[in-house]
Amino acid sequence: xxxxxxxxxxxxxxxxxxxxxxxxxxxxxxxxxxxxxxxxxxxxxxxxxxxxxxxxxxxxxxxxxxxxxxxxxxxxxxxxxxxxxxxxxxxxxxxxxxxxxxxxxxxxxxxxxxxxxxxxxxxxxxxxxxxxxxxxxxxxxxxxxxxxxxxxxxxxxxxxxxxxxxxxxxxxxxxxxxxxxxxxxxxxxxxxxxxxxxxxxxxxxxxxxxxxxxxxxxxxxxxxxxxxxxxxxxxxxxxxxxxxxxxxxxxxxxxxxxxxxxxxxxxxxxxxxxxxxxxxxxxxxxxxxxxxxxxxxxxxxxxxxxxxxxxxxxxxxxxxxxxxxxxxxxxxxxxxxxxxxxxx
Amino acid sequence: xxxxxxxxxxxxxxxxxxxxxxxxxxxxxxxxxxxxxxxxxxxxxxxxxxxxxxxxxxxxxxxxxxxxxxxxxxxxxxxxxxxxxxxxxxxxxxxxxxxxxxxxxxxxxxxxxxxxxxxxxxxxxxxxxxxxxxxxxxxxxxxxxxxxxxxxxxxxxxxxxxxxxxxxxxxxxxxxxxxxxxxxxxxxxxxxxxxxxxxxxxxxxxxxxxxxxxxxxxxxxxxxxxxxxxxxxxxxxxxxxxxxxxxxxxxxxxxxxxxxxxxxxxxxxxxxxxxxxxxxxxxxxxxxxxxxxxxxxxxxxxxxxxxxxxxxxxxxxxxxxxxxxxxxxxxxxxxxxxxxxxxxxxxxxxxxxxxxxxxxxxxxxxxxxxxxxxxxxxxxxxxxxxxxxxxxxxxxxxxxxxxxxxxxxxxxxxxxxxxxxxxxxxxxxxxxxxxxxxx
Numbered sequence: 197x198x199x200x201x202x203x204x205x206x207x208x209x210x211x212x213x214x215x216x217x218x219x220x221x222x223x224x225x226x227x228x229x230x231x232x233x234x235x236x237x238x239x240x241x242x243x244x245x246x247x248x249x250x251x252x253x254x255x256x257x258x259x260x261x262x263x264x265x266x267x268x269x270x271x272x273x274x275x276x277x278x279x280x281x282x283x284x285x286x287x288x289x290x291x292x293x294x295x296x297x298x299x300x301x302x303x304x305x306x307x308x309x310x311x312x313x314x315x316x317x318x319x320x321x322x323x324x325x326x327x328x329x330x331x332x333x334x335x336x337x338x339x340x341x342x343x344x345x346x347x348x349x350x351x352x353x354x355x356x357x358x359x360x361x362x363x364x365x366x367x368x369x370x371x372x373x374x375x376x377x378x379x380x381x382x383x384x385x386x387x388x389x390x391x392x393x394x395x396x397x398x399x400x401x402x403x404x405x406x407x408x409x410x411x412x413x414x415x416x417x418x419x420x421x422x423x424x425x426x427x428x429x430x431x432x433x434x435x436x437x438x439x440x441x442x443x444x445x446x447x448x449x450x451x452x453x454x455x456x457x458x459x460x461x462x463x464x465x466x467x468x469x470x471x472x473x474x475x476x477x478x479x480x481x482x483x484x485x486x487x488x489x490x491x492x493x494x495x496x497x498x499x500x501x502x503x504x505x506x507x508x509x510x511x512x513x514x515x516x517x518x519x520x521x522x523x524x525x526x527x528x529x530x531x532x533x534x535x536x537x538x539x540x
Numbered sequence: 541x542x543x544x545x546x547x548x549x550x551x552x553x554x555x556x557x558x559x560x561x562x563x564x565x566x567x568x569x570x571x572x573x574x575x576x577x578x579x580x581x582x583x584x585x586x587x588x589x590x591x592x593x594x595x596x597x598x599x600x601x602x603x604x605x606x607x608x609x610x611x612x613x614x615x616x617x618x619x620x621x622x623x624x625x626x627x628x629x630x631x632x633x634x635x636x637x638x639x640x641x642x643x644x645x646x647x648x649x650x651x652x653x654x655x656x657x658x659x660x661x662x663x664x665x666x667x668x669x670x671x672x673x674x675x676x677x678x679x680x681x682x683x684x685x686x687x688x689x690x691x692x693x694x695x696x697x698x699x700x701x702x703x704x705x706x707x708x709x710x711x712x713x714x715x716x717x718x719x720x721x722x723x724x725x726x727x728x729x730x731x732x733x734x735x736x737x738x739x740x741x742x743x744x745x746x747x748x749x750x751x752x753x754x755x756x757x758x759x760x761x762x763x764x765x766x767x768x769x770x771x772x773x774x775x776x777x778x779x780x781x782x783x784x785x786x787x788x789x790x791x792x793x794x795x796x797x798x799x800x801x802x803x804x805x806x807x808x809x810x811x812x813x814x815x816x817x818x819x820x821x822x823x824x825x826x827x828x829x830x831x832x833x834x835x836x837x838x839x840x841x842x843x844x845x846x847x848x849x850x851x852x853x854x855x856x857x858x859x860x861x862x863x864x865x866x867x868x869x870x871x872x873x874x875x876x877x878x879x880x881x882x883x884x885x886x887x888x889x890x891x892x893x894x895x896x897x898x899x900x901x902x903x904x905x906x907x908x909x910x911x912x913x914x915x916x917x918x919x920x921x922x923x924x925x926x927x928x929x930x931x932x933x934x935x936x937x938x939x940x941x942x943x944x945x946x947x948x949x950x951x952x953x954x955x956x957x958x959x960x961x962x963x964x965x966x967x968x969x970x971x972x973x974x975x976x977x978x979x
Binding site for chain 2: 244245246248250251253254255257258261262264265288289290291292293294295324375376379382383398399401402403404405406407408410412413414425426428
């Protein structure tokens with residue numbers, strides 16, 4: 197059959213870039229200035245149809261409001277990465293003009309890009325949010341955790357995260373994970389129960405019906421909540437474009453000293469030094485995900501603006517994780533195994 | 541931008557459902573190089589002659605080991621015509637709750653049937669679920685047509701069987717397509733090997749289905765999720781006195797100036813403003829998430845419903861409903877539960893169990909308990925009046941969850957007033973009716 201002989205490319209046809217950014221934000225139902233057509237006319241009926249982005253936005257806001265009001269002490273995972281930035285933007289919209297009724301939580305691997313940490317701090321400052329940081333480095337310093345042989349720290353985030361949840365008595369944690377990212381995530385509910393050990397049991401998940409979300413749980417358990425579950429990478433980028441959401445600069449093309457490892461461009465940093473035979477080159481690159489510097493690769497890119505990125509993502513033949521995340525290449529079930537232990 | 545269609549797939553074990561989903565993703569070029577490479581590598585490691593597209597959706601370790609699908613997997617793909625959210629639901633009889641989950645939000649259910657086996661118990665169950673949940677469209681993919689030599693007779697037999705069951709159950713809109721998920725016949729392109737089939741391919745059908753619901757034809761309802769009242773916490777002093785009622789419009793349209801009624805209190809007021817974040821809107825419609833400002837400071841809190849002043853539903857404490865029981869322990873009369881409707885959760889007592897659906901002959905038969913995966917009728921008494929609507933009139937206003945108050949588990953999907961068919965069989969229609977199929 198053809199699957200073995202043809203390598204399809206992704207030409208997600210979708211829509212071409214809009215020359216005028218305002219076209220979409222003035223789409224039906226979202227623009228106060230738009231003059232409403234006469235009731236009963238054909239134009240009126242078709243005007244009351246939400247675009248894909250409006251549908252996704254509305255669903256996310258529904259989830260955020262519902263869970264935040266049903267729970268006692270939620271928190272929102274915020275790393276400065278694009279998905280968590282979009283999540284925070286949606287949360288701010290959900291409660292406007294009141295401030296967010298929960299703090300932000302960041303699990304700091306100690307391997308973060310400095311510009312992302314600066315962005316994180318500036319963002320919580322601007323929104324007047326309380327930021328709690330759980331540091332992997334603290335755990336390494338006092339021996340509660342040990343560095344892995346491969347040097348990556350993403351898997352080490354689980355224990356500091358679970359400890360922070362217990363310490364602050366958070367009963368729900370919002371995360372920016374999307375189902376299109378990875379096979380195990382594709383199976384997870386929007387509101388996902390964790391037992392008293394923080395574990396996910398994929399074979400015993402609650403049914404999630406209509407748009408009725410149920411975050412109830414027993415004491416000691418908590419829920420993870422993924423309002424962006426139904427967004428794709430391309431949706432996220434289109435929404436960033438439409439809403440003019442600011443991101444850390446390394447999402448856009450820039451010159452950087454990098455070296456090549458396992459088919460990825462890695463940046464120079466205290467925790468990602470080139471090994472013997474790996475040499476520095478200066479390349480024009482951008483990042484599609486930002487995380488642990490030691491295992492997050494950049495892609496060669498000339499996308500200087502968000503509109504350029506939308507085009508690049510639409511034409512890409514690789515998933516963002518396949519392109520740039522060494523830690524997901526470990527095994528077929530790497531993400532599932534981490535999630536079962538309490539990873540986000 | 542195109543429209544978004546939500547589809548759920550269902551079928552029995554080994555009907556080739558994961559293969560069909562993989563085929564849809566692959567042939568719409570929604571599978572990226574690295575994903576396909578991983579599938580090819582694993583297929584090779586297992587000694588398979590070709591890439592097993594089922595591996596694209598079977599994401600859990602146990603699924604890969606057992607070659608089955610355990611949990612609902614969500615997939616996303618787009619064509620030039622529209623975008624799709626696909627809920628891939630497992631076919632095991634004990635996992636019916638996942639099919640209920642996938643169908644509850646679906647615009648269309650794609651049901652897989654093995655042409656050699658015809659309609660099985662699970663097929664009936666899935667059709668029953670689709671009918672009960674009022675999924676607007678059902679497309680039956682009659683699969684493995686290649687294994688019966690592309691026989692028209694074999695397809696017609698299964699097609700007639702499906703139509704009969706669908707009629708018995710009251711599935712509104714059903715059509716069958718002969719396919720080979722393995723080879724791709726009639727999935728994206730029409731197949732040359734079924735020249736006797738003149739209808740569209742599966743993807744053509746999915747692309748042409750009308751998007752669900754016209755808000756303009758419905759009555760306005762919005763469950764209040766929270767009252768936004770920043771007071772001293774307002775980031776901008778101008779908003780110190782802001783008071784708004786936040787929620788997602790469940791049905792209909794609301795405009796500034798409309799008279800509305802708060803339920804269950806019955807107090808009336810007027811909409812003075814509609815906010816979506818910092819933007820002010822002149823009107824909002826389902827399913828937008830907005831915040832309403834009202835003329836009077838009447839008592840409205842989370843759980844209340846704001847509705848159009850005319851024809852608002854009557855809040856009730858006694859509810860007759862059909863439930864899909866999803867709890868491990870059976871439901872018995874006298875059991876106390878929580879009921880969640882919209883944004884309101886109230887205590888509920890299961891007064892009586894009025895019957896269970898026998899899936900073999902589709903009759904409602906007397907029962908004194910509902911077991912896991914049973915679909916039955918119950919009468920509930922609620923601790924407070926709730927403005928429920930008939931599920932047949934409103935999927936949003938007529939649906940509820942039953943929750944175990946002790947551990948918080950969702951134990952039932954409920955539909956107010958939904959009827960069980962009692963086996964009245966209308967006259968069969970011509971299987972050639974494909975062309976007249978309404979979309």
